[in-house]
Amino acid sequence: MPEGHTVHRIAKRFQRDFLGSKVSISSPQGRFTDASLVSGRVLTKADAWGKQLFLHFDEIAIRIHLGIYGKWRFTAGDTPEVTGQIRARFQLPGITADLRGPTACEVIDKAGIKGVQSRLGPDPLRPDRKGLERERFISKLTSRKTAVGQQLMDQSVIAGIGNVYRAELLFRSLINPHTPGNLLPLELADQIWEDSVTLMPIGVRTGLMLTREGHLKGRPKLVDRYYVYKREGQPCRECGHEVSLELMATRKLYYCARCQK
Ligand SMILES: [Zn+2]
Structure with missing residues (x-):
């Protein structure tokens, strides 16, 4: 199972490649039924807390937990063919991020984000200026x-x-x-x-x-x-x-x- 550093790396990748752009989001496999709720919105922040990734689109966010089998693949250039079970595909012109096999990939609102984060302990990779x-x-x-x-x-x-x-x-x-x-x-x-x-x-x-x-x-x-x-x-x-x-x-x-x- 990936540890927190992997998830923070993915958050940084989204910050670098997708931040501030209208992201096209789909679910080739069909199981991420909320994809249409967020597709076309501007990514305002990508943030990791422990093993959870939050992709923020203003008032709502996609929460992703890879679990044991979850994997990301980023492809630059042309859109890769759909192979296997892609739960969610995030796209901008010239870059595609495919998510396979996560235990969680869901759209949550502000209260949902707060609920999840309040159950998480401190993350050594998050800023902690006051200790x-x-x-x-x-x-x-x-x-x-x-x-x-x-x-x-x-x-x-x-x-x-x-x-x-x-x-x-x-x-x-x-x-x-x-x-x-x-x-x-x-x-x-x-x-x-x-x-x-x-x-x-x-x-x-x-x-x-x-x-x-x-x-x-x-x-x-x-x-x-x-x-x-x-x-x-x-x-x-x-x-x-x-x-x-x-x-x-x-x-x-x-x-x-x-x-x-
Ligand atoms: Zn020893």
Whole structure:
């Protein structure tokens, strides 16, 4: 499943290529029945919050969540042929963006936008000049008994984090994923936030989840990219102990039991 940085990249792409123009919107597959409600309107803003994308057309917006199978394809030049199941096609002369397989693609009004966003936790990729989102994250994470590793996957605690960033952020701060949130020292909760604010923009910039920054340059191979993610059974890069794999709330959790005490 794409993590937040991917969705922010798509938002930037829409800002760059479609902003301020009347966008032609259709649903070749037919399942996005509201396409005609928004087609021909001017895109006023493209905005990501965690894993949700909002394409704003004045008073209304299209909300898109890719889920596990959703994918975007942008094509410059001539209109590509319709192949497969295209839920929504966004077009300007010379550019086409096709959306396939999302779990959500719907038109919502202002109240709908507010409703969705009020359920989302702070997103480290969104501006937070006054530090209020940082505080909101720290207070949420440390007020519940639920394991920190589980909470980082909860979009109402922090929006945009998925399995890769979860594993890597906890390793980088040497936090055991089983630590109950209410027993996590505030400075460590703050450190997770600070680290996600550092790491996730690298993902937006490069399209890669590079969590070993400082060690690697360019586009490292997949096997070199992470500290613990998908490295179960292999020696920890820091201490040599075997990296553990277990299930936490049905998702695979990777960590080093020696480093992350
Ligand atoms: Zn280790």
